[in-house]
Amino acid sequence: xxxxxxxxxxxxxxxxxxxxxxxxxxxxxxxxxxxxxxxxxxxxxxxxxxxxxxxxxxxxxxxxxxxxxxxxxxxxxxxxxxxxxxxxxxxxxxxxxxxxxxxxxxxxxxxxxxxxxxxxxxxxxxxxxxxxxxxxxxxxxxxxxxxxxxxxxxxxxxxxxxxxxxxxxxxxxxxxxxxxxxxxxxxxxxxxxxxxxxxxxxxxxxxxxxxxxxxxxxxxxxxxxxxxxxxxxxxxxxxxxxxxxxxxxxxxxxxxxxxxxxxxxxxxxxxxxxxxxxxxxxxxxxxxxxxxxxxxxxxxxxxxxxxxxxxxxxxxxxxxxxxxxxxxxxxxxxxxxxxxxxxxxxxx
Amino acid sequence: xxxxxxxxxxxxxxxxxxxxxxxxxxxxxxxxxxxxxxxxxxxxxxxxxxxxxxxxxxxxxxxxxxxxxxxxxxxxxxxxxxxxxxxxxxxxxxxxxxxxxxxxxxxxxxxxxxxxxxxxxxxxxxxxxxxxxxxxxxxxxxxxxxxxxxxxxxxxxxxxxxxxxxxxxxxxxxxxxxxxxxxxxxxxxxxxxxxxxxxxxxxxxxxxxxxxxxxxxxxxxxxxxxxxxxxxxxxxxxxxxxxxxxxxxxxxxxxxxxxxxxxxxxxxxxxxxxxxxxxxxxxxxxxxxxxxxxxxxxxxxxxxxxxxxxxxxxxxxxxxxxxxxxxxxxxxxxxxxxxxxxxxxxxxxxxxxxxxxxxxxxxxxxxxxxxxxxxxxxxxxxxxxxxxxxxxxxxxxxxxxxxxxxxxxxxxxxxxxxxxxxxxxxxxxxxxxxxxxxxxxxxxxxxxxxxxxxxxxxxxxxxxxxxxxxxxxxxxxxxxxxxxxxxxxxxxxxxxxxxxxxxxxxxxxxxxxxxxxxxxxxxxxxxxxxxxxxxxxxxxxxxxxxxxxxxxx
Numbered sequence: 001x002x003x004x005x006x007x008x009x010x011x012x013x014x015x016x017x018x019x020x021x022x023x024x025x026x027x028x029x030x031x032x033x034x035x036x037x038x039x040x041x042x043x044x045x046x047x048x049x050x051x052x053x054x055x056x057x058x059x060x061x062x063x064x065x066x067x068x069x070x071x072x073x074x075x076x077x078x079x080x081x082x083x084x085x086x087x088x089x090x091x092x093x094x095x096x097x098x099x100x101x102x103x104x105x106x107x108x109x110x111x112x113x114x115x116x117x118x119x120x121x122x123x124x125x126x127x128x129x130x131x132x133x134x135x136x137x138x139x140x141x142x143x144x145x146x147x148x149x150x151x152x153x154x155x156x157x158x159x160x161x162x163x164x165x166x167x168x169x170x171x172x173x174x175x176x177x178x179x180x181x182x183x184x185x186x187x188x189x190x191x192x193x194x195x196x197x198x199x200x201x202x203x204x205x206x207x208x209x210x211x212x213x214x215x216x217x218x219x220x221x222x223x224x225x226x227x228x229x230x231x232x233x234x235x236x237x238x239x240x241x242x243x244x245x246x247x248x249x250x251x252x253x254x255x256x257x258x259x260x261x262x263x264x265x266x267x268x269x270x271x272x273x274x275x276x277x278x279x280x281x282x283x284x285x286x287x288x289x290x291x292x293x294x295x296x297x298x299x300x301x302x303x304x305x306x307x308x309x310x311x312x313x314x315x316x317x318x319x320x321x322x323x324x325x326x327x328x329x330x331x332x333x334x335x336x337x338x339x340x341x342x343x344x345x346x347x348x
Numbered sequence: 349x350x351x352x353x354x355x356x357x358x359x360x361x362x363x364x365x366x367x368x369x370x371x372x373x374x375x376x377x378x379x380x381x382x383x384x385x386x387x388x389x390x391x392x393x394x395x396x397x398x399x400x401x402x403x404x405x406x407x408x409x410x411x412x413x414x415x416x417x418x419x420x421x422x423x424x425x426x427x428x429x430x431x432x433x434x435x436x437x438x439x440x441x442x443x444x445x446x447x448x449x450x451x452x453x454x455x456x457x458x459x460x461x462x463x464x465x466x467x468x469x470x471x472x473x474x475x476x477x478x479x480x481x482x483x484x485x486x487x488x489x490x491x492x493x494x495x496x497x498x499x500x501x502x503x504x505x506x507x508x509x510x511x512x513x514x515x516x517x518x519x520x521x522x523x524x525x526x527x528x529x530x531x532x533x534x535x536x537x538x539x540x541x542x543x544x545x546x547x548x549x550x551x552x553x554x555x556x557x558x559x560x561x562x563x564x565x566x567x568x569x570x571x572x573x574x575x576x577x578x579x580x581x582x583x584x585x586x587x588x589x590x591x592x593x594x595x596x597x598x599x600x601x602x603x604x605x606x607x608x609x610x611x612x613x614x615x616x617x618x619x620x621x622x623x624x625x626x627x628x629x630x631x632x633x634x635x636x637x638x639x640x641x642x643x644x645x646x647x648x649x650x651x652x653x654x655x656x657x658x659x660x661x662x663x664x665x666x667x668x669x670x671x672x673x674x675x676x677x678x679x680x681x682x683x684x685x686x687x688x689x690x691x692x693x694x695x696x697x698x699x700x701x702x703x704x705x706x707x708x709x710x711x712x713x714x715x716x717x718x719x720x721x722x723x724x725x726x727x728x729x730x731x732x733x734x735x736x737x738x739x740x741x742x743x744x745x746x747x748x749x750x751x752x753x754x755x756x757x758x759x760x761x762x763x764x765x766x767x768x769x770x771x772x773x774x775x776x777x778x779x780x781x782x783x784x785x786x787x788x789x790x791x792x793x794x795x796x797x798x799x800x801x802x803x804x805x806x807x808x809x810x811x812x813x814x815x816x817x818x819x820x821x822x823x824x825x826x827x828x829x830x831x832x833x834x835x836x837x838x839x840x841x842x843x844x845x846x847x848x849x850x851x852x853x854x855x856x857x858x859x860x861x862x863x864x865x866x867x868x869x870x871x872x873x874x875x876x877x878x879x880x881x882x883x884x885x886x887x888x889x890x891x892x893x894x895x896x897x898x899x900x901x
């Protein structure tokens with residue numbers, strides 16, 4: 001080894017090779033850098049918990065009609081919220097129920113959408129930081145092929161021993177649709193007093209048999225794939241599964257269904273306020289709402305859009321209202337309660 | 349930088365390395381650079397060419413469909429805003445002849461009622477109520493009087509509204525058969541994607557350019573050029589047609605870079621090998637080429653150290669052969685010359701010695717013979733003794749050719765001389781000889797002591813009646829010392845200086861043969877600090893001292 005070192009000491013010319021190779025590498029990278037194309041910045045960045053199949057046709061049409069180059073980031077509701085409240089480059093949060101996003105209204109810009117006058121009354125009355133987008137009732141989704149003879153019409157049927165370990169439910173801490181279900185359970189089973197609903201929730205947790213999924217999509221995909229007999233999800237996801245010929249059925253809980261709207265929220269720190277507003281206008285416009293109702297299985301917030309043909313009419317559902325402010329203020333407490341109960345039941 | 353003097357061999361070796369390795373390294377690097385740049389450049393060039401051709405072909409195809417839509421519109425208007433099935437089919441077949449597929453041309457009333465379809469199915473996105481202002485319908489209604497290309501649910505639609513004034517009479521929509529355009533993508537050797545103006549992919553030969561929504565990946569949303577993505581390097585060409593379609597062609601440069609890196613790696617590895625091999629072979633070669641130089645060096649060193657028995661055998665090249673044989677010849681000549689010189693010097697010394705030792709003073713011979721004649725008259729016995737002594741001396745002088753004799757022999761001969769002197773000067777002359785028995789066997793130059801005795805007589809009696817001489821001989825260390833002291837008249841200063849000076853010279857220019865001859869003989873016979881010295885004071889006497897090396901027989 002020493003000898004080789006000596007060779008290199010005595011013959012510095014040998015260093016020519018690595019030296020020139022290095023020079024070549026530097027030249028090459030400079031050449032590459034000089035020839036790197038100019039990046040076209042997106043004119044609008046949207047973060048969204050919506051399913052991809054839901055996002056694609058709407059964004060496609062939005063871009064086609066407005067010519068606004070849009071980048072969509074798909075994340076779960078909680079992650080989306082975290083992203084938009086921390087990243088000023090994200091302009092719009094598209095989706096996420098107003099119950100979940102409500103506590104964060106300080107992060108969002110006020111915008112009185114041009115379509116608000118066409119909104120149904122209960123959606124038009126929200127804060128200007130929230131632009132209601134669609135109505136998403138919570139539903140129970142069952143896999144027809146493996147459910148067998150078990151009858152399910154509401155929450156009470158989920159306590160059936162035969163379903164133990166076969167129920168798909170996501171952690172309400174992570175999934176906004178699961179939180180909706182938790183709220184729904186508390187109001188539907190607690191008979192006016194949501195806190196009383198935890199009695200049911202405890203029994204429900206027992207029947208989960210320790211299964212708690214990480215995301216909303218794991219619920220509806222789990223049921224559609226046959227991993228679970230039944231899942232607690234939201235209407236649109238179930239409709240999407242139906243549309244893709246999965247053998248599932250949608251059950252509207254006879255104890256009562258909570259339907260909270262999701263919204264479009266504009267980041268206060270956004271640098272693309274104009275395109276963000278155009279986005280909100282487009283998504284609440286008649287064309288888009290009509291398309292959503294007709295093709296994507298969501299209920300429109302607009303008065304002038306007919307009910308979706310894919311779902312049963314709103315009037316046929318045993319709909320219950322919740323106290324929005326109470327839900328928002330109790331959100332953390334209820335999620336905490338759920339977690340504690342889950343740990344207790346599973347002896348963790 | 350401090351530059352030490354390196355050996356000829358080392359410098360030859362460096363020269364080998366410099367002139368064998370450096371050009372190869374430089375050439376390889378240059379070649380590598382050229383390959384690298386021309387490769388990347390040609391790839392980009394081919395990509396651009398391919399992209400341009402695809403765009404041209406795509407535009408040509410779409411143009412045909414645009415013309416077809418125009419034809420259909422004309423025939424519709426000419427028929428008084430009514431559909432003529434036969435004419436419409438005729439236009440479709442004429443225009444679509446080259447594609448072997450007529451596709452689906454649909455004419456719809458403003459209320460999305462199907463007036464004509466070249467196939468029996470009409471997609472829902474044309475007839476559904478929710479589509480009345482969506483997709484192609486939106487494009488038709490928003491762009492009065494122009495044909496639009498819209499990608500709707502994976503179908504590429506070319507649509508045009510037929511207007512009478514501001515009233516929409518009908519919409520003509522052509523759904524481009526999927527195969528016509530996607531077949532263009534299939535045969536490409538690089539990634540290709542055809543998208544609408546917003547980047548939604550219509551046809552492509554890879555999923556690599558597509559995001560989860562079916563849109564072109566955000567990183568490709570830029571002008572033509574290099575793109576770094578997922579640690580890979582890509583070259584993107586992009587062209588936008590005037591028909592609302594965009595063509596992306598992408599080369600995966602990482603593959604190239606990997607190959608170039610591999611090439612560099614191999615070359616570096618090979619060079620390391622070459623360096624080591626060259627280093628070793630230059631070691632051997634430089635040794636081989638400089639071995640004669642080494643031999644020459646060794647030979648010269650030996651000669652300078654006094655060894656003349658070397659010969660130089662260099663035969664690696666003609667030049668060295670000449671040098672070698674010339675050196676040998678020269679050395680032999682030198683050797684001969686030295687031998688000759690030695691011989692000459694020996695001969696000269698010998699003849700000089702002979703000459704020196706034969707100097708038995710003629711005065712002495714004359715005086716002695718004169719004394720004998722006189723003695724013969726008054727004392728025959730004494731005359732007889734003198735004759736015997738004289739003949740003894742003469743015999744000793746001529747007895748043999750030896751230069752050196754044992755001390756006792758010379759003392760014996762000296763005795764003859766003393767006998768003569770004793771008879772000649774009778775009671776006026778006294779002598780004493782004191783030589784140790786231990787040195788009597790030592791060799792001394794023949795007739796060493798006689799001349800100093802003669803010298804003492806010569807100067808000692810000057811103006812004096814009596815003279816006594818003492819001769820001592822002894823050993824001091826490894827030297828023999830003889831001292832001859834007399835109490836005679838001594839030598840005057842001028843003469844003494846003359847004698848002393850003559851002793852320092854090689855040849856005698858004075859008249860003092862006796863002492864000079866002894867000194868010269870000793871000098872010639874023995875190398876070293878030997879010889880004769882004299883000291884004298886007027887009226888006190890004279891001392892002569894001879895120093896010799898001790899030599900045994």
